[in-house]
Structures are given as structure tokens and as C-alpha cells.
Amino acid sequence: MVVRSKLSRELIAVFLKPNAVQSFVPAMDRVARELVRKEWEPMAGREVVVYEMAKKYTFELACQLLAGIEDPEHWAGFHDRFASVLAGITSVPIDFPGTTFSKAIKDARFLRKKIGVIIKEGKSRLEKEENPSIPDLVSGYLLTPDENGKFRSVDDTAEKILGIMIGAFETTSMALTFTIKISRRASPCLSRGFQRFNFSLPTTLGALHEAAMEGIIKISTRVLDPNTQFSYRWKEWAWRGCRYDFGMEAIEIMEIAKAKGPGELLTWGDIQKMRYTWNVVCETMRLAPPAQIAFKEALTDFTFAGYTIPKGWKICWSFHSTHKDPAYFPNPEEFDPTRFEGNGPTTYTYVPFGGGNRMCLGKEYARQEILVFIYNLVKKFHRKKLIPNDRVVFKSPENGLPICLTAHET
Numbered sequence: 001m002v003v004r005s006k007l008s009r010e011l012i013a014v015f016l017k018p019n020a021v022q023s024f025v026p027a028m029d030r031v032a033r034e035l036v037r038k039e040w041e042p043m044a045g046r047e048v049v050v051y052e053m054a055k056k057y058t059f060e061l062a063c064q065l066l067a068g069i070e071d072p073e074h075w076a077g078f079h080d081r082f083a084s085v086l087a088g089i090t091s092v093p094i095d096f097p098g099t100t101f102s103k104a105i106k107d108a109r110f111l112r113k114k115i116g117v118i119i120k121e122g123k124s125r126l127e128k129e130e131n132p133s134i135p136d137l138v139s140g141y142l143l144t145p146d147e148n149g150k151f152r153s154v155d156d157t158a159e160k161i162l163g164i165m166i167g168a169f170e171t172t173s174m175a176l177t178f179t180i181k182i183s184r185r186a187s188p189c190l191s192r193g194f195q196r197f198n199f200s201l202p203t204t205l206g207a208l209h210e211a212a213m214e215g216i217i218k219i220s221t222r223v224l225d226p227n228t229q230f231s232y233r234w235k236e237w238a239w240r241g242c243r244y245d246f247g248m249e250a251i252e253i254m255e256i257a258k259a260k261g262p263g264e265l266l267t268w269g270d271i272q273k274m275r276y277t278w279n280v281v282c283e284t285m286r287l288a289p290p291a292q293i294a295f296k297e298a299l300t301d302f303t304f305a306g307y308t309i310p311k312g313w314k315i316c317w318s319f320h321s322t323h324k325d326p327a328y329f330p331n332p333e334e335f336d337p338t339r340f341e342g343n344g345p346t347t348y349t350y351v352p353f354g355g356g357n358r359m360c361l362g363k364e365y366a367r368q369e370i371l372v373f374i375y376n377l378v379k380k381f382h383r384k385k386l387i388p389n390d391r392v393v394f395k396s397p398e399n400g401l402p403i404c405l406t407a408h409e410t
């Protein structure tokens with residue numbers, strides 16, 4: 001059993017390794033653009049709920065890129081069932097009609113069956129191919145034998161795929177929702193500046209200047225000189241100067257957008273340029289970790305804060321406590337993405353993806369899908385929170401973070 005789960009981990013690790021998932025960026029962008037066209041643009045000026053937008057996007061990606069589902073639209077109706085299974089994992093385990101746990105069991109059974117059908121289709125397709133490729137995780141499972149040289153059963157594969165889809169979809173949706181909740185809105189001045197100056201250096205500086213004049217931000221006068229070369233250093237100053245109140249991520253996103261031809265999809269190279277945006281997301285996940293705990297096993301006896309933990313005990317590690325420790329994060333309640341500049345936090349102090357040999361395998365996949373979503377949102381729209389202080393109940397905003405989108409003028 002242990003060997004099998006190790007093998008399974010290796011298989012997922014190969015599929016999700018950073019240089020393998022790089023090729024997913026255009027596909028992620030295509031899905032996001034479709035959502036912009038079909039769902040977000042028609043809602044301009046009306047209420048949209050960020051958590052729902054994020055779930056739809058991450059779920060569609062999980063269907064296409066992990067499970068190899070070709071008609072994610074058909075599957076869209078099932079994402080409540082995924083949410084139900086997730087709720088069951090953290091519920092009181094009483095299997096009695098009407099309980100969350102009991103509903104989760106039923107929904108898991110339903111989904112396993114549905115995934116099973118996809119797997120069977122994948123299997124017959126792979127059997128017909130002479131040199132079958134591995135375009136998704138399902139194919140990976142079906143084509144890789146276990147330690148006894150046997151291929152996995154449909155049920156076993158369905159179980160694994162269901163687990164990964166659930167883990168992948170909820171955490172990422174949560175990270176996206178909180179990023180929109182916590183990070184500041186892009187200032188209308190910034191966007192006016194973008195339009196007026198066609199996104200160039202004077203744009204940025206002009207927009208910053210305008211924002212400073214309107215009292216939205218406070219920045220050094222040196223940054224405001226529109227004749228200065230827009231070097232990395234300037235950008236850094238601008239970033240520090242406006243201190244994320246400004247939605248600085250919008251600047252780098254607009255610069256990427258400006259360099260793209262019409263219809264040209266994002267690439268991994270573009271994702272690499274979104275450094276500030278990723279710092280904003282990292283800082284959001286520090287304050288609101290999407291997965292809040294992890295279980296670890298003590299490999300030796302050890303003493304912590306006066307308590308002796310014997311070898312073999314299971315330990316519940318709270319990411320919140322680690323992330324709010326002022327020894328590692330001065331003014332821990334302050335939202336400050338600059339903490340992630342340079343080498344960033346020291347090892348095991350920033351752990352939204354866990355740590356050690358069971359650390360999240362989907363970290364790079366998650367980074368890409370989060371940045372692609374933010375790129376598409378920020379590039380197209382201003383956003384206004386409709387309930388600015390939407391209360392966080394348990395671990396998500398009570399109302400899912402309703403916002404109003406307004407398309408940038410073109």
C-alpha cells in the first residue's frame with residue numbers, strides 16, 4: 001500500500017513537474033478568455049461573485065488538463081458535487097441521511113462513476129494508438145504500470161483523479177478569491193493613464209502622478225519624473241512608493257498585454273514577468289492560507305514549547321500560526337507583498353503549500369492558473385467590491401465576494 005501510494009506520488013510529480021506544466025499556460029489562457037467572452041463581459045456593470053467565477057475557471061481547467069474531459073461544459077453542473085465531497089472531508093463523520101458526510105459519500109460515488117466513464121473512454125482510445133501520448137493525468141495513470149507491472153484498474157484511477165481534482169479546484173479558487181478581496185483595486189487613474197499614454201513609461205508615471213495628486217497614493221517625487229528611463233529600478237521604486245494600495249500588478253499586466261498581438265495567447269515567459277502579481281498572491285496566501293492545516297508524523301521524539309512529542313504521533317500544523325509569527329513576518333497583520341522580494345521568507349516560515357516530502361505537487365500548476373486568471377481579469381476590467389468587508393466565515397467570504405466589473409474603455 002505504501003509502495004503504491006509512493007508510486008502514485010511519483011506519477012503525479014512527473015505530470016506536474018514545473019517544466020511539464022509550462023506547456024499548460026496557453027490552454028489556461030484559452031479557458032480564461034472563453035470565460036471572459038461568455039460570462040464576464042455580458043455581466044459588465046452587474047454583480048458577479050468572485051468565488052463562483054474562480055471555481056468555474058479552476059474546475060474547467062481541472063477537467064481539461066487533469067482528467068482529460070473533452071466537454072467540460074457538461075461537467076460544469078457537477079462542481080457542486082465536488083464542493084459537497086470537500087465539505088464532507090471536513091465534516092463530522094456521521095453517515096446518516098441528511099448529514100453533510102452522508103451527502104458527500106453519495107456525491108463521491110456519483111463522481112467516481114462519471115470519472116470512470118471518462119477513464120474507460122481514455123483506455124479504449126489509448127489501446128488504439130500505436131505510440132500513445134500522455135496529454136492528461138488520466139492517460140498517465142492508465143499508461144504507467146504499478147510496482148508489479150500491472151496496469152491500474154478504472155476504479156483505482158477514478159479514486160486518484162477525484163482526489164486530485166478536489167484538492168486542485170478548491171484551494172486555487174480560494175487563493176484567487178482572497179487575492180481579489182485583499183489586494184487593492186486598480187485605481188481608475190491608473191487605467192486612465194494607460195489609455196491616454198498607450199501603456200508606456202510616461203503612462204505609468206503619469207498615472208502614478210495623477211494618483212498622487214488625487215491623494216490616492218504617496219510616492220517619492222523622483223518616481224514621478226516622466227522623462228526618466230523606465231528601468232527595473234524605477235519600477236521597484238514605484239512599487240515601493242505606491243505600496244500595493246494602487247494595484248501595482250496592473251502595471252505589469254498591462255505591459256504584457258501591450259506586447260501581445262490580437263488573439264495571441266499567454267506563454268510561460270509572460271507568466272515569469274508577473275513577479276509583482278505573484279508577490280501579491282503570496283502575501284494573500286500568507287494572510288489567508290487556502291489550506292489551513294497539514295498533518296505530519298513525528299519521526300523522532302522531540303520537545304516543542306515545553307511539550308514532548310513522542311515519535312509516531314500525528315501533529316496538526318497550523319499554517320496560520322506560522323504565517324503570523326512576528327519573528328518571521330514583522331507586523332504580521334500588515335499586507336505587504338514586498339516581503340517576497342529578493343530571497344523572500346526563510347524556509348518553513350511560509351508554507352501555504354505545506355513542506356517536506358509531502359509538499360504540494362501542484363504548486364507550479366496553481367501559480368500559473370492563478371496568474372492567468374488575474375491577468376485576464378485585470379487586463380479587461382476595473383473591479384469594485386460590492387460588500388467591501390464581506391465577512392470570512394470558516395474559511396471563505398460569506399457572500400463569495402460579490403463585485404461589479406467595468407470594462408476598460410478602449
Ligand code: HEM
Pocket residue numbers: 009012016066164167168169171172175289290291293294295352353354355356357358359360361362363365366
Ligand atoms: C493555491 C493552491 C494550492 C494550495 C494552497 C495547496 C496546498 C496544499 C497543501 C497544504 C498540501 C499538503 C502538503 C503537506 O502536507 O505538507 C497539498 C498537497 C497536494 N497538492 Fe496542493 N495546493 C494547491 C493546489 C494544488 C493543485 C492545483 C494541485 C494539482 C494540480 C495540487 C496537488 C496536490 C497533491 C497531489 C498533493 C499531495 C502531495 C503528497 O501527499 O505527496 N495542489 N497541497
